[in-house]
Amino acid sequence: MQIASGRTIMLSSESALRDFKAYYPGARNQVCVVRFATQPPAAFLNTDPAGVIAAYNLPANYFYLPNQFYRHKNHQLVVDALTILKGRAVDVVICASGSKEDRREPGYYDLVNSEIQKRGLEAQFRHLGVIPLPHVYALLRASMALINPSRFEGWSTTVEEAKSFGVPMILSDIDVHREQTAGSARYFGVDDPVALADHLVQAAQEAHGPIIRKVIPHQDDNVSAFAASFAATMRQAAGQDVAEPIET
Incomplete structure (x- = not known):
């Protein structure tokens, strides 16, 4: 896969970042790690x-x-x-x-x-x-x-x-x-x-019998932190190019 120079690369984990550096040692892109969180509907x-x-x-x-x-x-x-x-x-x-x-x-x-x-x-x-x-x-x-x-x-x-x-x-x-x-x-x-x-x-x-769990307290905070991290990456990329997600 070709990595366009000058673009911001968005990865989902530090593990993916280590792989990116191993497979693309010559890449000079700005790389951001954005770990997503989920909000069950x-x-x-x-x-x-x-x-x-x-x-x-x-x-x-x-x-x-x-x-x-x-x-x-x-x-x-x-x-x-x-x-x-x-x-x-x-x-x-x-x-x-x-x-x-x-x-x-x-x-x-x-x-x-x-x-x-x-x-x-x-x-x-x-x-x-x-x-x-x-x-x-x-x-x-x-x-x-x-x-x-x-x-x-x-x-x-x-x-x-x-x-x-x-x-x-x-x-x-x-x-x-x-x-x-x-x-x-x-x-x-x-x-x-x-x-x-x-x-x-x-x-x-x-296990103590069947338990039906509800969404944990403060999950909204986890999702908000993800949204803030994503938005910050988009703002950073705006001065260069569109952020380019990489699947692992």
Whole structure:
């Protein structure tokens, strides 16, 4: 990818900034890091989580994994962790949602799903497909924890959404997840299903029944800080050119 000189580059994390410097060591652009925050729309929070859980035939206690089925999202590690727990006679349920399609690798979902079936994990790994966004928020708010096993990410929207409700998180131990959560989550290596299995057991043991969470206090302040940072970047870029976002 060509980087036009003289333009302001906007990145979503310090992790992305380190990658930018590594891949474009000769770039002389002004680079700004703007970490976004989310404000859940009030209309989406009117959906009753209990009704959504019942509609999808989920148990009261479950973990939530709302990632598209792309290889780097690392669903296979979750399947491996569930296999370990099955061997320990520990029963947990992971509810997943998101598209099964990836034009870069058609059939990847089928490969993962075949492993789920081969290992007899259909009851433990429930994939709902693409679901309405109010249902995503409902399942997130009532889950025992959000899981994100990705091998790499930008500034994760699902992590931000979990933070906005105070949902516990079990995340892959990559730089951006550490940066985004400031050490407040449980972390596991991207190739370490045993660590993930252990975290699932511990989180399930610490759960105190179904909890339906509301937006945390001061979330408006977090969103306002993001808006101020974005606006400052736009003002800075106005004297040079339009800010140019970079996806990671």
